[in-house]
Amino acid sequence: MSSNTHGLPLHTHKPSRRTTANRIFAVVYGCATLALISHHALSLLNSTTLTSFFISLTFLISDSILAFMFATTQSFHMRPIYRKEFPENLKRVVEESDFPALDVFISTADPYKEPPMNVVNTALSVMAYDYPIQKVSVYISDDGGSALTLFALMEAAKFARHWLPFCRNNNKVDCSPEAYFAIDRDSHLSDQVENIKVLLESNKDKDITGNLMPNLIYVSREKSKTSTHHFKAGALNVLLRVSAIMTNAPIILTLDCDMHSNDPQTAHRALCYILDPEVRPKLGYIQFPQLFRGINKNDIYACEHKRLFQIDPMGMNGLSGSNHLGTGCFFTRRAFFGGPSNFLPPEIPQLSPNNLVDKHIWSSEVMELAYCVAACNYENNTNWGLKMGVRYGSLVEDYFTGYRLQCEGWKSIFCHPDRAAFYGDIPINLVEVLNQNKRWAIGLLEVAFSKFSPITFGTRAMGPLMGLAYAHSGFWPIWSILILVCLPPPANSPQWSHYLPKVSEPWFLLYVYLFLGAYIQDFLDFVLAGGTFYRWWNDQRMWIIRGLSSYLFGLIEFLLKYSGISTHGFNLTSKVLDEDQRKRYEQGTMEFGVPSPLFVP
Numbered sequence: 188m189s190s191n192t193h194g195l196p197l198h199t200h201k202p203s204r205r206t207t208a209n210r211i212f213a214v215v216y217g218c219a220t221l222a223l224i225s226h227h228a229l230s231l232l233n234s235t236t237l238t239s240f241f242i243s244l245t246f247l248i249s250d251s252i253l254a255f256m257f258a259t260t261q262s263f264h265m266r267p268i269y270r271k272e273f274p275e276n277l278k279r280v281v282e283e284s285d286f287p288a289l290d291v292f293i294s295t296a297d298p299y300k301e302p303p304m305n306v307v308n309t310a311l312s313v314m315a316y317d318y319p320i321q322k323v324s325v326y327i328s329d330d331g332g333s334a335l336t337l338f339a340l341m342e343a344a345k346f347a348r349h350w351l352p353f354c355r356n357n358n359k360v361d362c363s364p365e366a367y368f369a370i371d372r373d374s375h376l377s378d379q380v381e382n383i384k385v386l387l388e389s390n391k392d393k394d395i396t397g398n399l400m401p402n403l404i405y406v407s408r409e410k411s412k413t414s415t416h417h418f419k420a421g422a423l424n425v426l427l428r429v430s431a432i433m434t435n436a437p438i439i440l441t442l443d444c445d446m447h448s449n450d451p452q453t454a455h456r457a458l459c460y461i462l463d464p465e466v467r468p469k470l471g472y473i474q475f476p477q478l479f480r481g482i483n484k485n486d487i488y489a490c491e492h493k494r495l496f497q498i499d500p501m502g503m504n505g506l507s508g509s510n511h512l513g514t515g516c517f518f519t520r521r522a523f524f525g526g527p528s529n530f531l532p533p534e535i536p537q538l539s540p541n542n543l544v545d546k547h548i549w550s551s552e553v554m555e556l557a558y559c560v561a562a563c564n565y566e567n568n569t570n571w572g573l574k575m576g577v578r579y580g581s582l583v584e585d586y587f588t589g590y591r592l593q594c595e596g597w598k599s600i601f602c603h604p605d606r607a608a609f610y611g612d613i614p615i616n617l618v619e620v621l622n623q624n625k626r627w628a629i630g631l632l633e634v635a636f637s638k639f640s641p642i643t644f645g646t647r648a649m650g651p652l653m654g655l656a657y658a659h660s661g662f663w664p665i666w667s668i669l670i671l672v673c674l675p676p677p678a679n680s681p682q683w684s685h686y687l688p689k690v691s692e693p694w695f696l697l698y699v700y701l702f703l704g705a706y707i708q709d710f711l712d713f714v715l716a717g718g719t720f721y722r723w724w725n726d727q728r729m730w731i732i733r734g735l736s737s738y739l740f741g742l743i744e745f746l747l748k749y750s751g752i753s754t755h756g757f758n759l760t761s762k763v764l765d766e767d768q769r770k771r772y773e774q775g776t777m778e779f780g781v782p783s784p785l786f787v788p
């Protein structure tokens with residue numbers, strides 16, 4: 188199928204050839220699972236002693252968890268589609284001067300864990316987009332309020348005057364100037380004070396060849412100990428408001444500071460959908476996969492997260508569209524203000540997505556209002572974070588926000604071009620990996636057990652397949668219970684093994700089928716998405732390690748919070764690369780980092 192504008196297709200899609208096989212497998216496997224569960228249920232009813240009762244009950248529960256997980260993954264197999272865009276047709280369909288304006292949001296939070304050099308890299312790489320430059324504005328949110336980051340960006344602004352023409356003239360595609368600066372200043376702006384600085388202004392600043400430059404704006408929002416600031420979600424909402432006051436572009440690209448652009452044509456790709464009049468009215472966001480640079484050959488920590496960042500979103504592509512992955516995503520600004528057919532107006536008209544900005548960025552009126560909407564008490568008694576903007580209430584604000592937008596009726600698109608659109612960094616020691624996964628586990632559980640649970644709320648809003656797809660990640664951490672409770676006893680107690688089927692019994696074949704079926708399908712998914720056997724193997728190994736540490740600890744922390752005993756914060760992942768550590772990583776040595784209770788299991 189293709190979508191035509193003036194006879195020229197901007198994008199097409201085709202279903203995966205494995206769809207029919209997937210559906211048949213789902214039915215057969217589903218029946219086998221039901222047979223097993225009813226078998227356990229029967230033995231539970233017929234159990235004569237207390238021990239046999241408990242053993243059957245354990246089997247029933249654990250196999251039900253497995254069956255639930257199986258059922259949820261099926262949603263990704265029902266209608267996967269491959270999309271293709273034709274950015275080369277764009278210019279024949281729309282004049283470049285009619286391209287929509289683009290606001291880019293980059294977030295950073297701590298100059299020690301996230302070297303300002305990375306932030307600068309990210310910013311320069313998008314400033315070099317092959318896009319009408321006066322339409323681009325780059326906003327940096329600095330939650331650390333760090334002089335170091337601000338200084339690096341001021342230098343970057345100067346550097347950009349030379350760098351951008353250099354990229355243009357040399358047709359450079361990867362425009363991130365690694366290691367250009369050597370910075371050793373060390374001071375902190377006060378955490379409390381807000382600070383907004385226009386470092387480059389597109390109507391005024393020119394590069395050394397006389398061409399215009401994009402806007403570059405530094406925002407460090409006000410923070411106080413007495414008000415919650417909602418981590419990245421809060422930072423993005425401040426940027427949503429500040430950018431509305433200054434430029435109010437209809438399209439927004441969000442990036443983490445550890446992701447840089449690898450293709451200056453990426454915005455054109457996004458336009459292939461945005462400019463399609465059939466897609467546009469319901470289009471909430473276009474998500475690009477998270478891909479990483481510097482993963483070692485066999486990906487020992489399974490940091491690639493192939494399933495999470497590539498395979499599953501592809502599966503959702505044929506339904507209502509991919510979930511949001513936090514970075515590398517083009518949003519339509521309108522999507523943050525109520526569903527496609529019920530607009531939710533913001534509290535002041537200047538924040539409205541259709542408001543036209545007609546004043547200079549640095550005019551006192553604009554600046555005053557920008558400071559006002561970046562203040563820490565601004566959101567009190569408003570809809571921000573509840574029904575408007577990026578949603579609060581989960582440490583995985585990306586998953587939660589994408590989910591809520593889709594529940595409101597917004598569709599999304601997963602765009603996976605051959606040339607990677609963005610590349611990110613990965614943590615390269617075990618403790619960083621496990622801590623990151625623990626934070627995700629807590630965040631996912633916060634959604635799974637809230638009133639917005641994908642099983643109930645999600646299914647009602649988007650239908651069973653999308654509900655299951657979101658439930659798959661949301662409930663993902665609970666299977667750690669399964670390893671803990673069920674695996675150890677059968678392995679070492681004769682009483683338990685008595686309840687497992689003998690090799691001669693037909694039930695044994697069922698077990699073999701269920702076991703092999705699940706593994707083979709998983710392996711095929713992985714390899715057909717470009718993975719290797721060793722990477723798959725390490726992925727399986729990390730699955731167990733994460734289950735016993737990140738997910739288990741995440742589950743416990745979540746329960747503690749649920750019962751009001753403790754709270755949890757956003758543990759930033761460190762992006763500092765130590766050369767020795769990098770060498771060991773490249774050789775494939777597991778590195779534990781620092782002693783941590785996460786290693787106890």
Ligand SMILES: O=c1ccn([C@@H]2O[C@H](COP(=O)(O)OP(=O)(O)O[C@H]3O[C@H](CO)[C@@H](O)[C@H](O)[C@H]3O)[C@@H](O)[C@H]2O)c(=O)[nH]1
Nearest residue numbers: 294295296330418419422443444513514582583757759760
């Ligand atoms: O108070 C905070 C905390 C974090 N961040 C930013 O959030 C981003 C993600 O943080 P990181 O430590 O890199 O977390 P990861 O686990 O690597 O990120 C994944 O998971 C996050 C949710 O937990 C998503 O926000 C990210 O997009 C997704 O890539 C970074 O740019 C941070 O600077 C803030 O701006 N303010």
Ligand SMILES: [Mn+2]
Nearest residue numbers: 443445612760
């Ligand atoms: Mn990150």
